[in-house]
Amino acid sequence: MKKVTLLVLSLCVFSCSKTDEINGYQATPLEVVIPENFPQIQYNLDNNPVTQEGFELGKLLFYEGKLSSNDAISCAFCHEQAFAFTHHGHTLSHGVNGGVGFRNAQPIQNMAYQMEFMWDGAASHLDFQPIIPITSELEMGEILSNVINKLKNDAGYQYQFGRAFENGEINSENMLKALSQFMNMMVSSNSKYDKYVRGEDNVQLSNIELDGLANFETNCASCHATDLFTDHTYRNNGLSVNPMLDDKGRYNLFENPDDLYKFRVPSLRNIEVTYPYMHDGRFSTLEAVLEFYNSGGTDNGNVDPSLLRENGTYGITLSNYEKESIIAFLNTLTDHEFLQDDRFSEF
Amino acid sequence: MKITKIAFAIMLCISMISCASDDDASGEDLTGQTGELILKFDNGVGDQDFIFGTTYSKSNNESYKLDNLKYIISNVQLTDDPGNVFTYPTADNVFIVDEANGNNAGEIYVVLENVTAADYVSVSFGVGIDQDRFALGADGQGDFLEYAQDQGMFWSWASGYKFIRFDGTFSSDTMTDEPLNLHMGSVGTSLDNYRAVNLTLPNTVRVREASQPEIHIVADISQAFDGETSVNFMDGYDQVHTDANETPIIANNVMGMFEVHHIHNN
Numbered sequence: 009m010k011k012v013t014l015l016v017l018s019l020c021v022f023s024c025s026k027t028d029e030i031n032g033y034q035a036t037p038l039e040v041v042i043p044e045n046f047p048q049i050q051y052n053l054d055n056n057p058v059t060q061e062g063f064e065l066g067k068l069l070f071y072e073g074k075l076s077s078n079d080a081i082s083c084a085f086c087h088e089q090a091f092a093f094t095h096h097g098h099t100l101s102h103g104v105n106g107g108v109g110f111r112n113a114q115p116i117q118n119m120a121y122q123m124e125f126m127w128d129g130a131a132s133h134l135d136f137q138p139i140i141p142i143t144s145e146l147e148m149g150e151i152l153s154n155v156i157n158k159l160k161n162d163a164g165y166q167y168q169f170g171r172a173f174e175n176g177e178i179n180s181e182n183m184l185k186a187l188s189q190f191m192n193m194m195v196s197s198n199s200k201y202d203k204y205v206r207g208e209d210n211v212q213l214s215n216i217e218l219d220g221l222a223n224f225e226t227n228c229a230s231c232h233a234t235d236l237f238t239d240h241t242y243r244n245n246g247l248s249v250n251p252m253l254d255d256k257g258r259y260n261l262f263e264n265p266d267d268l269y270k271f272r273v274p275s276l277r278n279i280e281v282t283y284p285y286m287h288d289g290r291f292s293t294l295e296a297v298l299e300f301y302n303s304g305g306t307d308n309g310n311v312d313p314s315l316l317r318e319n320g321t322y323g324i325t326l327s328n329y330e331k332e333s334i335i336a337f338l339n340t341l342t343d344h345e346f347l348q349d350d351r352f353s354e355f
Numbered sequence: 356m357k358i359t360k361i362a363f364a365i366m367l368c369i370s371m372i373s374c375a376s377d378d379d380a381s382g383e384d385l386t387g388q389t390g391e392l393i394l395k396f397d398n399g400v401g402d403q404d405f406i407f408g409t410t411y412s413k414s415n416n417e418s419y420k421l422d423n424l425k426y427i428i429s430n431v432q433l434t435d436d437p438g439n440v441f442t443y444p445t446a447d448n449v450f451i452v453d454e455a456n457g458n459n460a461g462e463i464y465v466v467l468e469n470v471t472a473a474d475y476v477s478v479s480f481g482v483g484i485d486q487d488r489f490a491l492g493a494d495g496q497g498d499f500l501e502y503a504q505d506q507g508m509f510w511s512w513a514s515g516y517k518f519i520r521f522d523g524t525f526s527s528d529t530m531t532d533e534p535l536n537l538h539m540g541s542v543g544t545s546l547d548n549y550r551a552v553n554l555t556l557p558n559t560v561r562v563r564e565a566s567q568p569e570i571h572i573v574a575d576i577s578q579a580f581d582g583e584t585s586v587n588f589m590d591g592y593d594q595v596h597t598d599a600n601e602t603p604i605i606a607n608n609v610m611g612m613f614e615v616h617h618i619h620n621n
Contacts, residue, residue, distance in 0.1 A: 055494040132543025135492030136514030143511035152501035180500035184493035263598045
C-alpha cells in the first residue's frame with residue numbers, strides 16, 4: 009500500500025512540475041480587497057485563488073469579442089468602466105445582429121460579495137453567470153464550445169492559459185475561472201461615503217449629505233441594506249408592467265406566483281453613473297426614481313408589503329428636501345478611483 | 356490547483372487503503388490492482404425496449420413518443436461485501452447518458468476506469484448534479500460545461516444543468532401530437548432536484564485487472580410519468596422546466612426508474 013501512495017504522490021508532483029516548465033505556469037497571488045465596512049465575502053476564493061496571471065487572462069477575455077458569435081460583442085460592450093461597467097445610456101442591452109435584450113445591464117462591482125446574479129437571480133454562482141449573456145441569442149449569441157475552439161486557435165490565448173492555469177488547458181472551467189478572477193478584483197469601496205464611515209483621510213459629509221443619509225436610512229435602507237446597499241432579496245416595487253416586454257421577473261425562473269414582477273434589490277454603489285434605472289431602464293434620472301416612489305406605484309397584485317402606505321397606495325412619501333438630500337447622499341457613493349482604475353481598463 | 360491535486364492524491368490513497376480488500380475469500384491478493392467496469396444503461400418502457408419515435412401509452416389514456424432522451428449520472432460509488440466504498444474520482448464522476456449514443460441494442464456504455472479491484476455488491480449514483488458540485492462553480496468541471504451545453508443539458512437563461520431531458524410529443528383524449536418537453540433540473544441553490552439511487556446487485560461484480568465486467572442497468576422511463584406519483588400531460592406535465600411543485604415530483608419518479616437487470620462477470 010505504501011508503494012501505491014508514493015507512486016500516486018510522485019506521479020502528481022512529477023506532472024505538476026512538468027506542466028510548469030512547458031507552459032510557463034506562474035501563480036503570483038493577488039489579494040481580493042475585503043473592506044472593513046462590507047458584509048462577508050461570498051465567493052469561495054479557495055476554489056479559484058486570484059493570481060496576477062489569471063486576472064490578466066480574465067481581463068483579456070472580458071474585452072474579447074470572440075466570446076460572441078460575430079466576434080465583435082465583448083462583455084465590455086454592455087459593461088463600460090466609466091459607468092461602473094453598465095451600458096451607458098441604454099435602457100436595454102444590445103447584442104449581436106442588432107438584437108436587443110430584455111433588461112438593463114447591471115454594474116459589475118463587488119461581485120465576490122453577492123451570492124446570486126442577474127435581475128432575477130438566474131445565476132447562483134459567479135462562475136456560471138457569463139454563460140447567460142454569452143449564450144443569449146439577443147446578446148452574444150454564441151455557445152461555449154465555439155468560444156473555446158476560437159480561443160484554442162489563438163496563440164496568444166495558448167500562452168495566457170498556460171501562464172494562468174497549472175494544467176494550461178483552454179476549456180470552459182479555466183475560461184470561467186479567469187473571468188471570475190477578474191471580476192473578483194473589481195471591488196468598489198473607496199467612495200466619499202466609504203472614507204467617511206471608515207474614518208479615513210478626515211473625510212466629512214456635508215450637511216445635506218448627512219441629512220440625505222438620515223433620510224435614506226429611514227426610507228430606503230430596509231431593502232438597500234448594509235454598505236452593499238442591497239439585502240439580496242427580490243421584490244416587486246410596483247412598476248407598471250411594460251406590455252412590450254411583459255417581463256415577469258423572478259417568476260420566469262420557478263413559475264411561482266409569489267415571484268411575479270419581482271426583481272433583485274440593486275446595490276446603489278456608483279448609482280450616479282449607472283443610469284438609466286430599474287430593470288428595464290425606464291427612469292433616466294434619480295429624480296424620476298424618487299418621484300416614482302413618492303407618487304406611488306401600480307398595484308399589480310404582488311407589490312412588496314413594505315411599500316404599503318396608510319392610504320392604501322404603494323410608495324414612499326418623500327418631501328422635496330428629502331428627495332434632494334437623498335440624491336446628494338447617493339452621489340457620495342460614486343467611487344472615482346474604481347471608475348478610473350487602470351487595472352480594469354481595456355487600454 | 357497543486358493543493359487540490361495533492362489533496363486528491365491523498366484522498367485517493369485513503370480510499371485505496373480503505374477499499375482494497377487485500378485478500379478475498381479465495382486468498383487472492385488484490386492489493387494495488389485496478390480494473391475497468393462498465394455501467395450499461397438500457398432504457399425501456401415497462402417490458403418494452405425504448406425506441407425513438409415509437410408511441411407508448413401511459414395512465415389516463417395519454418400516450419407519448421420521444422425523439423430525445425438524455426440524463427446526467429454522477430457520483431458513482433461501489434460498495435463491496437465488507438462495506439468498503441469505492442468512489443470514482445470526483446472530477447470525472449459525471450456522465451451524460453444519451454439514448455442517441457446507444458449501440459444497436461440501445462445500450463449506452465459508461466466506462467469506469469481504474470476501479471479498485473474488489474467484489475462489489477451494490478452500486479449507487481445520483482441523477483443530476485448535487486449541490487456540493489454546483490457550489491464549486493467552474494472548479495473541477497474541466498470541459499464538462501461546454502460538453503453539457505453542446506448536449507443541450509445546460510440552460511442558457513439560468514445557470515443550471517438539466518438533469519433529464521425527454522423531448523417529443525404527447526396525445527390525449529382531446530389533443531394529438533402536442534409538444535412534450537421534460538427538462539428537469541435544479542435551479543441554483545433554491546431548488547434541489549438531485550436524487551441519489553442505490554441499487555443492490557443480484558450477484559457480486561468482480562472487478563479485476565484482466566476482466567471487463569458489466570452492470571446492466573435497465574431504466575424504465577415510464578416511471579418518470581407513472582412512478583411514485585402518476586402525472587398527466589394534460590395537467591401541465593407536458594412542459595416541465597423549473598416549476599417548484601412539478602420538478603420534485605418528476606425527480607422522485609425518475610429516482611425509481613433504475614434497476615440492475617443482471618451482471619456480466621467477464
